[in-house]
Every structure is written in C-alpha cells, then in structure tokens.
Amino acid sequence: MAQMASRSTAWTATEFGQLDLGDVRLNRRARTLMESMAAAPTASVPKACNGWGETMAAYRFFDNANVQYESDARRVQNALRKRLEKFGLTLEPSKTKLVAFGRFAPRNAGNSGRKRPETIYFLGFTLYCTQNLKGRFKVGMRTEKSRLRRSLANLQDLMRQARHLSIREQSEKLNRVLRGHYAYYGIAGNFRALLQVHRGVERYWRKMLSSRSRSGGVTWEAFHQIKTRFPLMRPKLHLPYRALQAIAVL
DSSP states (O other), X not given: OHHHHHHHHHHHHHHHTTOOOSOHHHHHHHHHHHHHHHHSTTSOHHHHTTTOTTOOOOOOOOOOOOOOSHHHHHHHHHHHHHHHHTTTOOOOGGGOOOOOOSTTHHHHHHHTTOSSOOOEEETTEEEEEEEOTTSOEEEEEEXXXXXXXXXXXXXXXXXXXXXXXXXXXXXXXXXXXXXXXXXXXXXXXXXXXXXXXXXXXXXXXXXXXXXXXXXXXXXXXXXXXXXXXXXXXXXXXXXXXXXXXXXXXX
C-alpha cells in the first residue's frame, strides 16, 4: 500500500506539478484529489475521495484507441509501454494487440495459411473483414458472442423475476430491455443477431408462461394470440447502411 501511495504521489507530481488554476488553495486541493483517485484507481470517486463531501464532481477519462497503420501502431505501443513503466504500470496484454485488418487482410491471411483474417472486439461488437454487394471491402459488425449470450441470460433472469406479474406488465418489461438492446446493437449488418435475441425472448417467454399455466402449457397458437395483444418489439436498425456511410464520410 505504501508503495502504491508513493507511486501515486510521484505520478501526480509529474502530471500536475505545474497545475495553475489561479488560486494556490485550488491548486493544492486539485493535486490532493488526483492523489486520492490515483491511490484507489478501481474505487468509485466517493470511496477514493473519502471525506470530500463538499466536492461537487470529479471525472476520470479512459479512451479506446485504434491506430490504423502498423508502423504507427508499433511506435505508439512502444511509446505507451515506456511511459507507463515510469509509473510502475503495464499494458494489459489481452486488451492491447496488433491485428492485421483491412482490405488486404484476406489476401495476406491466405498467404499465411489462415482461412480468414483476424477479428477485432470493440465495445461489445466483433469487427470483421467482408465485402459489399459490389465486391468491395467493408468492415462488418456483429454482436460479440459473449455479449450476445449475456444479453439472453439477462433476459431469462428478467422473465423469471417477472413470472408472477400480469402478461401486460411482462411485455412492458421485456420491451424496455429490447428497446435498449436494439438501440445499442442496431447497426447495419447486425440484424441477424438482433433477430436471434428477439426469437430467444419469444421462446423463453412462452416457456415461462407454460410453466405457470394450469392447463399444462401454452400452445404456439395461444402464444401468437398473446403476442397479437401484447406484441414484442421487432428488431430495428437504428444505424442503417446509409447513416453509417454518412458517419464514415464525416
């Protein structure tokens, strides 16, 4: 703990030694705040800054950086590793890697004996190399498999918790979760994963309703009648190809 505290003090002295907010008291207070947060990097701001009840807000920024060219990526990686070593820190190997990706990646993968190029996992998506209808290279995006399994598991838990609610209340809860899922993962090329979640919810919902039915189960015909009255949100792309192209141009 003492070693961590000394590293935190050294880091804040290096980064904020010349900090000038126009007031000596504010400068001292800001450095103390940074030292508290650096000493407890995994704690929430209130826990890290215990006793700072009058502090209105504090921010910590993290960034997911991607570098396009291999030469730049290697230079940035080496520089970043050396800089972190000054503060007794290291890069997380599983979160930092060089990936051969782009329009020449499929050809290079074949020359290297691989069937397909590597993929990139970024913010819950799997990015992969593919082609559009004209045969030109494009970046494909789909829900990362572990995130997809987690979403389905969370929806199953929600249905178990809502088992004794009315069908109307169940559908409202499910639709709130589906709306949020579609809003985040509803990107061009990912419709199949959205549909997989929708169909999974239908199966689990019918199974849950059957488990509480006194007649021995809910037939698909009866379930379709329930869905007609209390429909589940259909998958929707909130960022279709045209909107995605506009963002890429910007």
